[in-house]
Amino acid sequence: MYNAKYVIPGLAVFVGIFTMPFWLNFGSEEYRYPEVALPKGQIVIDGQSVDAGAACIEPKEWMRANHMSLLIEWRDQALRNEKRVYVASDGRKWETSLQNTCMACHGDKEAFCDKCHDTNSVNPYCWDCHVIPQGNNHEFE
C-alpha cells in the first residue's frame, strides 16, 4: 500500500465513526423499555369514575406512537374550535383537556412523560404554556 501514513489514519477515523454506536454502548447495561409510572385504581375524570389501570382513552400501542398528534389535535379543537368533546375509537367520550383528562392519570411529568422523552431526546413544547405537573396537579382544580 502506498501513502499509508495518510490512508490508514483516514480509514481508522472512518471505521471509528461508523462503529461508534458499538464502542460507546460497549459494556453498558442492557437497554430496556423505559418504565413509566402508571396510574392505578379508580380515578374521577370529567364526572365519571374510570379504572385507570384498565386502559387509556385509546389503546396503549396507539397512544405510544400517536399521543403527540392527539394532543395537538386536542389543542386545536379546544382552543381554536371550542370543541371540547373527543369521541374515542371505542365510542367513549372525553373532555379534550390536557390537564383535566390526561393529567388526571398521568400527573407526574418526571415519572411519566420524561421517561421516554429523555431517552429518545424528545423535547415537546407542552410546558411552554402548561404548568409542569409534579404529581400534585389535582390540587389546581
Added chain:
Amino acid sequence: MPKMPTPAELLAATPAFPAKGWMDVKSEIRPGNYCYPAKPDTLLGLGFKRAHAWAPEDQDWNLPANWEDIMYNALKERLDKHRSLKVFMDVCVRCGACADKCHFFLGTNDPKNMPVLRAELLRSVYRKDFTLAGRLLGKVAGARRLDAGIIKEWYSYFYQCSECRRCSLYCPYGIDTAELTVLVREMLLELGLASNWIMDPVSNCNRTGNHLGIQPHAMKEIVEFLCDDIETITGIRIDPPFNEKGHEILFITPSGDYFADPGIYTFMGYLMLFHELGLDYTLSTYASEGGNFGSFVSFDVAKKLNAKMYAEAERLGSKWILGGECGHMWRVVNQYMATYNGPTPPNLEQPVSPITGTVFKNAAATKMVHIAEFTADLIHHDKLNLRPERNNHIITTWHDSCNPARGMGLLEEPRAVLRAVCNNFVEMPEHTIREETFCCGSGSGLNTEEIMDIRMRGGFPRANALRYVADKHNVNWMACVCALDRAALPPLTEYWVPEVTVSGLHELVANALVMKGEIPRTMDMRQEDLPFPDPEPEEPETQEPEEIGTGAATEPKSEEDA
C-alpha cells in the same frame, strides 16, 4: 481531406443526440473524423512490436490474434500502476458538471465527447473485467464486453480529446480525462494503433532531436536565415551559439518556433532578447525540441524524449535550462520531468537570473525556467528598454494555453510581459480565460489536416470568445505562449475570426524591444510596415545605421558585455 463547409454551415450541421443509448450507437469511422494511422516502420523503430498495416476505414484492423488478452493485461497493468485510473474509474457519479465544459462537445454536440461519456467508453470495459457488479449484471451495471468495435470507438474518441484538462477543473472529484486519454492511447499503442501525426514527430525527435526532423546542420542554417531577418529589421547581426560547452544557460524551445510562421517571429524575439541582455547561453541541435509529442500517447515515450534535455545540459555543462514558449512542453517539464529523470545532473544549479539576480525558487528541483517567467522578471526590474508604441496598431487579447494554465498556473507572468510591450490589451470574457481557458481544439497531437472538421468545431468555443472581443473591442491580435497554438490557431482564426492575427508573446516583445545600436525600426518582426515607426534619430545617433550596414554592430556590444 473533405472540403470544409462555411462556419455557418458547419454549425447548422450540428447533429442532435442519437435516439439510441450510447452503448448501442456504433462509432462511425469516415473520412474527416479519424487521424491517419502511424506507419508500421515508424512504430517498429520506436520498439512497438505489434506495429502493423491497417486502415481506419477497413472493417478489419488486423489486430493481433490475442488482442483481447493484450488489452486486458494492458488495463490491469495500468490499474496497478496508476491510482488515478482506479479512482477515476470508480468514483464518477455522472453529475454531468463536465459535460458542457469540453470544447469538442460544445463544437460537435456528439454525446460521446462529453468527458463523462468519453470516460465511460473505458469505464464500461473496466466494469466488465474488474468489478463484481459488472461481471454479474453486465449492461445493467453499465458494463460491456470489449470488442473490436470498442477499439475503433476508442481510436475515434480518445483522439478527439486534446488533454486540456478543462473538465478536471470542474469535476467535484477532479477526474482528469487527459490522464485517461493518455492511458487509453498507451493501450492502443500496445495493439500497434496510433496516429501518424503524433508518432512521426516522436520518431523524428528521437533520432534528429526535434519533431520536425530538422537535422543539425539544417537547424543551424535556418537559424542563420532568421538572423538575417533580424539584421534586416534591426540592423543588428546575431550569431547564436550552438552545442557549445561551458555556457551558463541551455535554451530549449519547440522546433515549431524556428521552423514555421508565426513561431519564427517569436524565436527571433528570443534571440534578440538574449543578445540585448548579453546572456551566456547556447542552443543545442541534439536537444532541439522543447515539445514532447510522446506525452500525448505514452508516459514511457514522453520520458524517452524528455531525457535528452538533462543529458544535453550535463554534456554541455550548463547551470540551468531556459525553456521557450510552449504548452504541452510545460506540462511535461512542470509535472513530469523531475519524476521521470530523478535527481538532476550535478552541474545543474538552482536557476538565478544573471541580469536581475532573481532566484527562481519555484524551479529548485527541475532547474528549468519558463521564458515568460524570465522576461516578466526582467521587466519587473526594469532591465529592458521597451517602446510599446511600436505595437500600437495591435489590439491584442491573451489566449491562455491549456497546459501552462491548468498544468502549471502560468497566468500572470505572460500578462505582465504583454502589458509592458503592448498598450492595447483586452481580456476575453470570463469563463474562457485563465484556468477556465478553452483549448485551441488541436492540442495533444490533433492538429493534423485530415480532421479539420473536428478541429474547427473543437476550436469553436475559443473562436467564439475571440469573436466577442473582436466585435466589441476591435481586437485584431491574439497572443499566446504555446507552439501548438501558434500552429493551430492561425487556421482556426482564419476560419472563424479572420481579422485576428496569432502570435507568440516574444514576437511582441521583439517589436517593442529597443536594442542598443539598432536602426530606427520601420517594420515589425514580420517585416511589415510599422504604422507607428520610430522617429528619425537625433543627431548623436545618426552614425549608427551606417555602422550596422557594415555588419559590425555586434562588436562594440560584445565588448560592453565582456
Added chain:
Amino acid sequence: MTIALVATLLILIVGWGGSMIGLQGVLGALPLAALAVFIVGFVWRVVYWAKSPVPFAIPTVGGQQRSLDWIKPSRLDAPWTTAAVVGRMALEVLTFRSLFRNTAAERTTINGVPRLTYYSSKWLWVFALLFHYSMLVIVVRHARFFLEPVPVCIQVIEFLDGVMQVGHPRFYLTDAFILAGLGFLFLRRLYTEKLRYISQPADWFALFLLICVAGSGICMRYVDKVDIAQAKVFIMGLFTFSSVSTEGLSPIFFIHLTFVSVLLAYFPFSKLMHMGGVFMSPTRNMKVNTREERHVNPWNPPKKFHTYAEYEDDFRDAMAEAGLPLEKQPEPATETGNGAGA
C-alpha cells in the same frame, strides 16, 4: 430507469412483505450484516485504490502558480504547502468548491450568428450541498436511537433542525431539504437531455434508494407513526449484540430498515464510493510545486533514450561541415578509413 425502479420496488416488497409474513427476525438482522459489508467493503475499496501508487504529480492547477515574488499566487487553487493542500481539500469536501465553479454553456444566436454563451450555474451546487448536509444531519440525528444517554450536541442539532416548531411531532427542516435535494437531482437527470443520456441504471437506483430511505423515514415519523421507544430498544439491542425483540414495531419500520440496509451494503460497490474517492484524487490532493520538489515514482523505469553519442554518430560529417562543435572529429575521408568501415 425502469430497471432501477423495479429494483427499488423489489426492496420495498421485501421489507413490507417480510414484516407482514413474520420475518421480522430476519429483517432485524439485516442492518448488522449490511453495516459489516459497508465498513469492510469501504475499507477494502480504499485499500484497493491505495495499493496503486501515484506515479506522477498531476494536480489540476486552478489559479496562479507561486513563481516570482511580486506575483500574488493563488494559495487554494495552486497550493504549494501541505497546509494549503489540506485547505483545498477541506473546501472541496466540505463546500464542493469545484462544483461551485460550475458554468452552463448555451448555444444562442447573436445577430444571426450562432454563438456560445456561458453563465455561472450554481443550482447543482446548491442542491448537492443541500442533499449532502441534510443527509449528514439526519444521520447524526439518528444517534439518539444509538446512544444512551443522548449527548447534548445531538439534542442541539435536533433542536435546530426542528426550530420551526411546525407539525407534530416537530417537523425537521432536513426532511424537506433532503427531499428537495434528491428531487432536484432526480428531475435534473430526467429533464436535462445531456443528463438523461449519460444516466445509467445505477444512477437512477442510487437516487431511488435514497429517496426511499428518506421517504420511508419521513413516513414513519409523520404518517404511519411508530413507537420510537420500542424502536430504540430494538436498535440498542443490535448495537449491544443482545437478543432483540421486534414486538410492537410496524411494517414501515422494517421497510425503512431494509432500505437503509440495502443502501449500506450497496455503498462500497457503487459510485457512492465517491465519499472515499474524493480524498484520493491526485488532481486535488497534491501540491502545486512540482518544479520545486521532486515527486518520486516507485516504478520509475530506467531511462532509455537516443544518446548524444549515437546522435553525433548519425550526423557527424554534416555537423562538421556546418561548423558545429563535436565530441569526436570525423575520421579523415582517406581510403584506409573507408576500408576499415566497410
